[in-house]
Amino acid sequence: MKKIYADNGSTSFPKAPGVANAVRDFLDEAAFNINRGGYADSYDIAMEIFDTRQMLCDLFRAKSPAEVIFTPGVTYSINMVLQGFLRPGDHILTTSMEHNAVMRPLHALSKRGVAYDVVKCARDGTLDADDFIPLIRSNTKAVIMSHASNVCGTIMPIEAVAEICRKNGLRFILDSAQSAGTLEIDANFIDVLTFTGHKGLLGPGGIGGFVVKKEFADEISPLIVGGTGSASHEIEQPEILPDKFESGTMNLAGIVGLKAALEYIGAIGVKAMHDKKMELTTQFISELEGIQDIRIIGKKTTAARLAVVSLDFPKHDNALIAAALDENFGIMTRCGLHCSPMAHKTLNTYPQGTVRFSFGYFNTAEEISYIAQSIKEQMSGGFPLSRE
Ligand SMILES: Cc1ncc(COP(=O)(O)O)c(C=O)c1O
Incomplete structure (x- = not known):
């Protein structure tokens, strides 16, 4: 059958044509680490990783490739951003159409003194952005929501929500798990755009990231700290991007595969x-x-x-x-x-x-x-x- x-x-x-070959070629022929090897082949891989960052920067119209952070995907990105940003006594808003990638981190944070409220969407999954307004408090720090529903596909009015955030001094954090590679996304009006490589971007699983505005990145403590291959003489985690949020050896095979997928998407x-x-x-x-x-x-x-x-x-x-x-x-x-x-x-x-x-x-x-x-x-x- x-x-x-x-x-x-x-x-x-299937994944985009070229993804499997790119991953295999990397693993077979050039699986060297970056920022940790003093030889040309390591620098070549570092260039490939940089090129992928640049491609994502272009895709999401971000200001600089340094604002593109690699993580295993949306779930990790949301945890890193929420846990690094919110403090006891803070309040955050979301919608009733969210995935557990949003709801479980919020629930876990609620046990640590961070409150959240949920805007109820309509029976057809649509959101009236103005429904956020009466829920904004003096301690509300941000709105987090998905761009489109993974259950019924409804696209949310994110431009209107971003405008409400701007007017009220709130950070806007977007889960683009279902929309990246599917809808055009402009990271300029989003403080953190979390994305995943394995859905609409047609890349391998376990690679994704977030695009963060530099001024917002300064307010987020890194959840994971460790070796970055940079400023090794310092005991403090580097503040520069992307190093601040990229400790440990990254999923380089995943990034190389994602690059091939981005090339395919770019051509079509x-x-x-x-x-x-x-x-x-x-x-x-x-x-x-x-x-x-x-x-x-x-x-x-x-x-x-x-x-x-x-x-x-x-x-x-x-x-x-x-x-x-x-x-x-x-x-x-x-x-x-x-x-x-x-x-x-x-x-x-x-x-x-x-x-x-x-x-x-x-x-x-x-x-x-x-x-x-x-x-x-x-x-x-x-x-x-x-x-x-
Ligand atoms: C709306 C939504 N958010 C988050 C996720 C989790 O994304 P990731 O697999 O990149 O952690 C998914 C994936 O199922 C999703 O559909």
């Missing part, structure tokens, strides 16, 4: 890739029409959303539907709560969750038709088990 991957919200697959264009994914999503939503006993969760149209479509099968167990689609038709999706229980509560799909279809640049129109047709057959086949 052929397999069809529709779980790009979790991680993209973020917008062209997004347009194709949205064509597939429009096709999917239209081919679902008329299939009995399914509900599209969140917005019913493709306006202001990503190529992420969550379905509820009210008469069935969603987990069994996902398993049946895999077993009977070779379709790979993700069911359950998608690490976002509060988003599911907002969307009224808690605790049953949804079956999430998330499309990537390499999916085809034929695959979309096959998926819609398979759902139809599954639903008319009288299986799997009913929820009643």
